[in-house]
Every structure is written in structure tokens, then in C-alpha cells.
Amino acid sequence: IPSYQAAVLLTEYHLMQGDTGPLAPHLKHHLASQADSEFKSQPEECKPGDQETKNLKNFEKMIALQRVNRIMADKPWAVNKYHIEQLRLANLSLSEIVHAVLIMAHFHALSGITSTLNKLEKSDNKRKMTRKENSTVKAKRKTKTK
Numbered sequence: 001i002p003s004y005q006a007a008v009l010l011t012e013y014h015l016m017q018g019d020t021g022p023l024a025p026h027l028k029h030h031l032a033s034q035a036d037s038e039f040k041s042q043p044e045e046c047k048p049g050d051q052e053t054k055n056l057k058n059f060e061k062m063i064a065l066q067r068v069n070r071i072m073a074d075k076p077w078a079v080n081k082y083h084i085e086q087l088r089l090a091n092l093s094l095s096e097i098v099h100a101v102l103i104m105a106h107f108h109a110l111s112g113i114t115s116t117l118n119k120l121e122k123s124d125n126k127r128k129m130t131r132k133e134n135s136t137v138k139a140k141r142k143t144k145t146k
Contacts, residue, residue, distance in 0.1 A: 008110075015103050022095045023103075030062065031100055034069050035107035064090035065100055072104050 014020065016028050023031075064087050071078050079101075087097045 011106060015106055021099045022093060023099050028103060031065060031103045032107045034066065035104045036111050060090045061092055069104050072108055
């Protein structure tokens with residue numbers, strides 16, 4: 001494993017799987033899927049009937065975190081004191097807020113890298129196809145002129 005990949009996997013392990021951290025496992029995974037879905041066509045929404053958000057306390061936390069997640073998806077530098085205060089009003093502790101923001105930042109970064117690599121791969125494939133078509137056309141022209 002390359003050293004950067006080992007660091008990413010270790011970070012993800014400690015954020016998501018490790019027994020450390022104040023967030024419940026279902027909240028961690030819901031946050032990760034929310035952050036990842038921001039790069040897809042339909043962002044995942046938190047619904048009152050979801051198993052993870054059955055009680056009102058967790059539902060309020062998830063709604064407040066969704067707001068911050070949307071901001072982090074578009075303009076992460078725009079998260080400010082007001083947003084942190086809103087999270088505190090939703091009964092999130094400071095350690096829960098830090099853990100949640102780290103999870104969202106990590107998965108936004110991974111989604112952005114994946115999205116960019118997919119776009120590069122598609123454009124590279126198009127370029128290869130164009131070159132192949134151009135070489136085929138040139139070969140046909142050479143055979144016609146002979």
C-alpha cells in the first residue's frame with residue numbers, strides 16, 4: 001500500500017470504525033453518506049421515519065448537521081461561528097461537532113477526488129478515441145491517394 005493510501009485508510013478507520021469519538025456509529029455513517037451524496041445527483045435527505053433518526057433528539061442533530069454539510073459541499077470556508085452556534089443549539093457537544101465536521105470534510109474530499117478522477121478518465125478515453133478515429137481517417141486518405 002502506498003504511504004498516502006495507508007494514511008487515508010487509517011484516518012477513515014479512526015473516524016468511522018474506531019471506538020473513539022463521541023458520535024454514535026449510525027450518526028457517523030449517516031454523515032458519511034450525506035457528504036458523499038452531495039457529489040451525486042440527488043443528495044440524501046434525513047427523514048423523520050428513518051431508523052437512525054427515530055427519536056427527536058437525533059433528528060434535530062441531523063437536520064442541523066445537514067445545513068452545515070450543504071455549506072461544506074459548496075463553500076467550506078463559509079462555515080462560521082453562527083453555524084457552530086446552531087449546532088450547539090441542537091444539543092451537540094463541541095466534541096461531537098468537531099467529529100462530525102471531520103467526517104464531512106474527509107468524505108467531501110474523497111468524493112471530490114473520485115469525481116475528478118472519473119472526469120479525467122472519461123476525457124482521456126475521449127482523447128484516445130479521437131486519436132484513433134483521426135489515425136483511421138488518415139490511413140483511409142493515404143490508401144485513397146495511392
